[in-house]
Amino acid sequence: MSVPRTDVLVIGGGIIGAAVADAVAAGGTPVVLLERAQVGSAASSGAAGLLAPLVEAEGPGPFLELALAGRAMFRDAAAALLRDTGVDVGYRETGTLRVAEDDGVARELRHRVSWERERGLGVRWLEPAELASREPLLHEGLSGALFSADDHQVTSSALTHALARRAAARGAVIVEGLGVERLLRVGDRVVGVRTTRGEEYRAKHVVLAAGPWSSTLVPRVTVRPLKGQLVHLRSARTLSHPIFGSDVYIVAKADDRIVVGATVEDVGFDWAPREEATRSLLDRAFRLIPALRDAEVLDAWAGLRPGTPDRLPIIGVRRDAQGLIFATGHFRNGVLLSLITGRIVAAIAAGEPSPVDIAAFSPERFA
Ligand SMILES: Cc1cc2nc3c(=O)[nH]c(=O)nc-3n(C[C@H](O)[C@H](O)[C@H](O)COP(=O)(O)OP(=O)(O)OC[C@H]3O[C@@H](n4cnc5c(N)ncnc54)[C@H](O)[C@@H]3O)c2cc1C
The missing domain is CATH 3.30.9.10 (D-Amino Acid Oxidase, subunit A, domain 2)
Incomplete structure (x- = not known):
């Protein structure tokens, strides 16, 4: 049996995984998303949907800048998702x-x-x-x-489903009911995943978007x-x-x-x-x-x-796990940061610079 191959494999179909799949697929890059239950069935199904950087940021700094960049994407994204999918994501x-x-x-x-x-x-x-x-x-x-x-608001479940639907329309393969059991490594490189059904997927980039379960796949990630x-x-x-x-x-x-x-x-x-x-x-x-x-x-x-221990998300790559892109640990702000996280991960996977400074969110800080 041949091993399925893709450019980007996303683990987890919460709002972060859906936003990543959508942003990667927008660039025409092949992407597969594996969700062990249903898309948007965990925290992303019921979050309050507040887009409130000014409540969430303690003060000026990288988190505020990331959150403002994320918030700024919503007006156009909501209109585009309504046009592309027919879903009103409740942006008000x-x-x-x-x-x-x-x-x-x-x-x-x-x-x-x-x-x-x-x-x-x-x-x-x-x-x-x-x-x-x-x-x-x-x-x-x-x-x-x-x-x-x-500072505004959106409906988290509607946004998650709209992003996944558009990702699929853009060519992403979204598989529900299939979990990832473990990462496949060759030396310091992550080269794919093994599913709970024993299949292997090979990918140039694996994106860890498994929300609070991220540590079960990468124990040294403190989520x-x-x-x-x-x-x-x-x-x-x-x-x-x-x-x-x-x-x-x-x-x-x-x-x-x-x-x-x-x-x-x-x-x-x-x-x-x-x-x-x-x-x-x-x-x-x-x-x-x-x-x-x-x-x-x-x-x-x-x-x-x-x-996460410092309440900041983990976004980026780590030297001891080449090929693995972290997109997790969004704590109280996964909805607010969903679109910007998708854009950042898509840039990393394409070998381009991140659109915002992500040094403060590097997975290296817990390595
Ligand atoms: C009460 C509450 C209110 C909130 N309000 C807001 C708010 O107003 N604004 C805001 O921005 N954020 C809010 N949040 C936070 C937000 O809900 C989270 O940050 C966000 O949902 C995290 O998204 P995620 O995709 O990382 O994780 P999740 O939504 O948890 O999704 C992770 C997915 O990964 C899947 N998965 C896990 N392990 C595997 C595996 N091994 N293989 C395959 N799939 C796997 C899971 O089944 C799950 O579907 C709130 C959260 C709560 C609980």
Whole structure:
């Protein structure tokens, strides 16, 4: 039996693998994606879909630059995916509100406004009266909010499926229900994979996009699962912006559901939603938006974020594993960073320079 060969073999059909397959296929390069379950069936199926670099970045630096580059791709990509696949990926330009529940938080957020404005970012401080007129359902006693005009949102599951569908239309071979058991190596080079059915695939480049399971294939990659739980509500009332409090976010989605998230739990590969987490999330949400107390609780959902020790993604190549491209460890930002990760990996596979500086995300930092 002849061994299947391809240029790029992607392990994992989450949002990262789908974005990589789409970007590689866009350049006409042969690509095969192996997903052991279904495309978009893990964390990428239910993530809140926030595109919020200014909430996620602690300050200026490489992560902020990567996240801004990623965010900038969404408007055109959403329009192109609708045209190419007919899928509305739920991209909504709403801006976000980061509310201050007391004067201490207000001081911190005002400080952020000053450095973010210096960096040329579209943010401003809202005093309580303006905040109340923008988002009337918010609790009255808030000390103001940081309004970020360019942080938006998308629907993660729709985006994952649209990317995979377009990748296939561009010639990518997407195989579901087939897992990778291990990498095939010749010396320091990764030359392909062996599947759980015992078949071998040879590839010039293997892309590790297995989310929180990445360490099971490359043990020296320090990616661990960090559980996150959300609650979905339905309410006659709606919100104009995603709202971030200090320990909760509340987001009205394109399908009229309201998402309340999210826990961060270090509990291994357990992604069952728990009643206690639901209650705690709802308490936090009702503190900010008391009017949601009469909302219908639809369901709870949990997924596993791929976490790294420094909370930064792992993107790039490592000297002791030539031929292997890392695209993992995106933690809370896999949706936001999906498109830019796809573009970076496609550039590496084509032997071109990365479109953004990825030195800070190098897999060598854990080697
Ligand atoms: C509650 C919650 C809220 C979130 N909200 C946001 C948000 O608002 N914005 C944002 O940007 N991010 C958010 N995230 C993070 C985001 O969901 C993740 O960063 C992203 O989904 C990771 O995508 P991935 O493709 O790397 O991994 P996954 O979605 O986990 O996909 C990995 C895939 O690899 C497959 N796989 C694993 N091992 C193998 C193997 N050996 N062979 C073949 N296939 C394999 C799995 O079956 C899986 O389908 C959230 C996450 C959670 C849990």
